[in-house]
Amino acid sequence: MSEQIPVSAPALVGNEKEYVIDCIESTWISSKGKYVDEFERGFAEFCGTSHAVTCANGTTALHLVLEAFGIGSGDSVIVPDLTFVSTANAVRYCDAEPVFADVDPETWNIDPEHVAELADQDTAAILPVHLYGHPAPMDEITAIANEHDAVVIEDAAEAHGAQYKGETVGSLGDAAIFSFYGNKIITTGEGGMVVTDDPDVSARVRHLKDLAMDQSQRYYFEEIGYNYRMTNMQAAIGCAQLEDIDWHCERRRNIASLYNKHLPDLPEITAPVERSWADHAYWIYSIILDDSVDRRRIRDALDEAGIETRPFFPPMTSLPPYEAYQPETPNEIADSLSKGGINLPTWAKLDEGDVKRVCEELETAIRQGR
Numbered sequence: 001m002s003e004q005i006p007v008s009a010p011a012l013v014g015n016e017k018e019y020v021i022d023c024i025e026s027t028w029i030s031s032k033g034k035y036v037d038e039f040e041r042g043f044a045e046f047c048g049t050s051h052a053v054t055c056a057n058g059t060t061a062l063h064l065v066l067e068a069f070g071i072g073s074g075d076s077v078i079v080p081d082l083t084f085v086s087t088a089n090a091v092r093y094c095d096a097e098p099v100f101a102d103v104d105p106e107t108w109n110i111d112p113e114h115v116a117e118l119a120d121q122d123t124a125a126i127l128p129v130h131l132y133g134h135p136a137p138m139d140e141i142t143a144i145a146n147e148h149d150a151v152v153i154e155d156a157a158e159a160h161g162a163q164y165k166g167e168t169v170g171s172l173g174d175a176a177i178f179s180f181y182g183n184k185i186i187t188t189g190e191g192g193m194v195v196t197d198d199p200d201v202s203a204r205v206r207h208l209k210d211l212a213m214d215q216s217q218r219y220y221f222e223e224i225g226y227n228y229r230m231t232n233m234q235a236a237i238g239c240a241q242l243e244d245i246d247w248h249c250e251r252r253r254n255i256a257s258l259y260n261k262h263l264p265d266l267p268e269i270t271a272p273v274e275r276s277w278a279d280h281a282y283w284i285y286s287i288i289l290d291d292s293v294d295r296r297r298i299r300d301a302l303d304e305a306g307i308e309t310r311p312f313f314p315p316m317t318s319l320p321p322y323e324a325y326q327p328e329t330p331n332e333i334a335d336s337l338s339k340g341g342i343n344l345p346t347w348a349k350l351d352e353g354d355v356k357r358v359c360e361e362l363e364t365a366i367r368q369g370r
């Protein structure tokens with residue numbers, strides 16, 4: 001019996017342990033410390049932005065950045081229907097209304113034509129997601145946002161190091177957020193970051209994540225803030241991961257090219273695309289099965305063969321909290337991708353043998369279902 005291949009696993013191959021031990025030995029284990037400062041400085045440099053602010057996770061990063069732009073009741077925020085739930089939830093945390101756009105059938109990212117139709121005088125922000133690591137069409141989104149005086153916030157939780165027309169994601173919108181959850185491209189266990197060139201937004205995020213305490217008057221608060229801070233121990237892991245980030249990104253692109261090489265050439269399978277203007281981060285290499293295939297059965301067969309997979313995210317408008325947000329015309333592309341999409345194992349330490357095994361089992365499972 002060969003070993004189980006998980007869909008994802010962190011690769012802690014550098015100075016992670018040394019830096020965490022340093023936190024413990026120095027007693028700097030809370031949310032102040034050199035690793036927090038260094039992680040913020042280094043990550044801003046990586047993204048090419050002037051500011052970066054750590055926070056507890058990607059979801060809190062979304063909440064903080066929306067609030068920092070003053071988005072609230074009466075505002076609407078256009079988000080893709082196909083995303084992880086945090087993108088939509090953060091809009092609701094601010095008491096604003098998410099508006100769900102359909103996605104592109106090939107890149108799976110927010111469809112700018114639909115965004116243009118949905119944008120109106122209430123649109124305060126557009127929140128494209130670089131889904132599974134492929135950059136969203138930022139020029140088109142930015143043009144629509146400019147027409148409506150809306151800000152653009154990138155949800156780059158899945159796309160560390162992805163490039164759009166040669167620019168690193170995170171530097172393309174008015175601000176961006178990243179996640180460092182255990183399965184993301186680099187991790188701090190739990191963690192998040194807001195990056196921006198706007199000093200006011202950065203300062204506001206920093207203020208809100210620290211309970212909005214007055215800087216000159218301890219325990220004086222003008223407003224209700226949050227404790228969304230990252231600890232020095234998490235940032236210590238982040239610093240070590242950041243030292244190796246080029247390797248982490250390169251590994252994922254390498255694994256994707258192995259999948260492209262070994263993926264069975266079957267009409268039932270659609271492989272991910274990478275637009276000519278894009279450098280895909282391949283957070284998770286994913287495929288779409290056509291509707292002749294029973295996805296559940298394929299996933300079960302792979303599971304029995306020791307290969308873990310995940311289904312695509314469901315469209316947000318199919319979930320109970322967002323039932324009331326269902327558009328008059330359903331977001332058909334999001335629906336259909338969501339039904340056929342499978343995430344295949346993608347993480348730094350997979351080798352060509354693993355990828356071949358996944359592809360062979362996939363081929364067997366599909367052929368058996370015919």
Ligand SMILES: *Cc1c(COP(=O)(O)O)cnc(C)c1O
Pocket residue numbers: 057058059060083084086087129155157158178179180181190191192
């Ligand atoms: C992971 C993820 C988030 C949330 O990040 P957490 O750190 O898990 O809170 C937000 N948006 C997208 C698209 C994600 O994949």
